Amino acid sequence: MSDAAAPIELAHEPPYTIGPLRICPSTRELVRGDATEVLEPRVMQVLVALYRAGGAILSRDDLTRSCWAGRAVGEDAINRVISRLRRAAEGIGGGVFRIETVTKVGYRLVELDRAEAGPAIVEIPLEQTAPPTVVAPGPASRRKLLASGVGAAAIAMAAGGWRWAYLRRSSVPPDYVAALMTQAELALAQDNREGQNQAIGLYQQVTTNEPDYPDGWGALAFAYAFSAAYRPASETVAFRQRARAVAARALKLDPTNAFGRVANAISEPIIGRWFEAEQVLREALQTHPDNQWLLTALARLLGGVGRSRDSAEATDILARLQPPNPNLMFTRILQLCAAERQDEADQVMAQGARLFPTHFAVWFARFYALLYSGRPTAALAMVADRSTWPTGIPEAEIAYVSRVAAAAQTRDPAAISAVLTESLARAHQGTGHAENAMCFACLFGAVDQAFDIAQAYYLSRGWMVPDVRFSAAQGSYLARKDRLTHYLFYPATAPLRGDARFAGLV
Secondary structure (H helix, E strand, O other), X not given: OXXXXXXXXXXXXXXXEEOOEEEEOOOOEEEEOOEEEEOOHHHHHHXXXXXXXXXXXXXXXXXXXXXXXXXXXXXXXXXXXXXXXXXXXXXXXXXXXXXXXXXXXXXXXXXXXXXXXXXXXXXXXXXXXXXXXXXXXXXXXXXXXXXOOOEOOEOOOOOOOOHHHHHHHOOOOOHHHHHHHHHHHHHHOOOOHHHHHHHHHHHHHHHHHOOOOHHHHHHHHHHHHHHHOOOOHHHHHHHHHHHHHHHHHHHHHOOOOHHHHHHHHHOOOOOOOHHHHHHHHHHHHHHOOOOHHHHHHHHHHHHHOOOHHHHHHHHHHHHHHOOOOHHHHHHHHHHHHHOOOHHHHHHHHHHHHHHOOOOHHHHHHHHHHHHHOOOHHHHHHHHHOHHHOOOOOOHHHHHHHHHHHHHHHHOOHHHHHHHHHHHHHHHOOOXXXXXXXXXXXXXXXXXXXXXXXXXXXXHOOOOOOOOEOOOHXXXXXXXXXXXXXXXXXXXXXXXXXXXXXXXXXX
């Protein structure tokens, strides 16, 4: 066995460098200047294997021996890792290396010299950055943002002058930077760990190439702050620290930078700080009225305090501003249902079934919307169509929600008792399971059980709900201070709200 194909233990691997990029296997970090991106363990293992090969080709068998302990691995798994590495190479890597596929042979890592990799990158230490020149916006058009009448200004500015001065004086980036920002925004819309990592890498590329562009730093800070809540505890702390540090960079360049201010507002747990966060989000939307993630954050915040109609209206704006995407459909379906706009929710569900039939977020939003609106037979019909089962979800999970829908359909006491017992056991395994179990208990009139789960989920009373969402393999977490409150205001939990104990809980 060659050294390159030897098993890789990340904790024992030394750091490597490729030009200005530092690879830290033990912490799974790629570091370039002020930018840092954390890779998944398997992705870092493959990167180390390819780097250690010194430009030699590694076959798929070599990679499975060194990175998967010789276990049988499908082509899709390796392809996903290679694809992730290529995004990192183009993102935080800045093109200093590439992963080449040698057809029917394997893969190799090719280091590129600076000329081939692209324009030189100038790192400017924060303490050496000159005070920004802020130019007041010109005449702005107004539009109604929400029923409360918050306005939003779209700044129209012409490009001109040297790029350095242009970026310092304007919030409008060059075309190639705008493309990276848009790509990052779309990546974040995946609403999962992979999408968050992609977005962070792309924003890091923006800040590396354009260190004087305030919105690049602000958007990177926002991505760190937004992603922090869904990471393991150790990563959450690091992400929030990075969010604040990067936000400080944005605000040093432009003290009015909207993204930097929002990042600071949401870099701490939102529970108990809703009003403060809402005010900052609304102010940010006055200068960035079309930003998907500012609007999404506002919609989620409003839904989390029971302002379901306002939240749904925020998703109305989102639907007018951007093409359909799974994250928007998930949020929109649930908020339209909560706002008692069921006909419109059904239209979005039908569109989601056409456009994203196997996306897990859209599939489950549709399933639960049907189940909680008294249509368990339609929910079971979704389960019957295996061709549209959500990608990446274990079959056991589909069987579980099918049992819940069947119990709702038949109202058989034994079936209801069985699913309540199962859902309570699952509530002890993770936050996502607890959220569902709380709704299922309400569905079947078990209000006492719903309150027991809510007390454990939000306050760790009775027992402690683990931070993991559904499984460690999915890589999503939710610490107690970051628990989601919008479940308290969904139609499914109406029995909870109708109980005298609800006021004490909130």
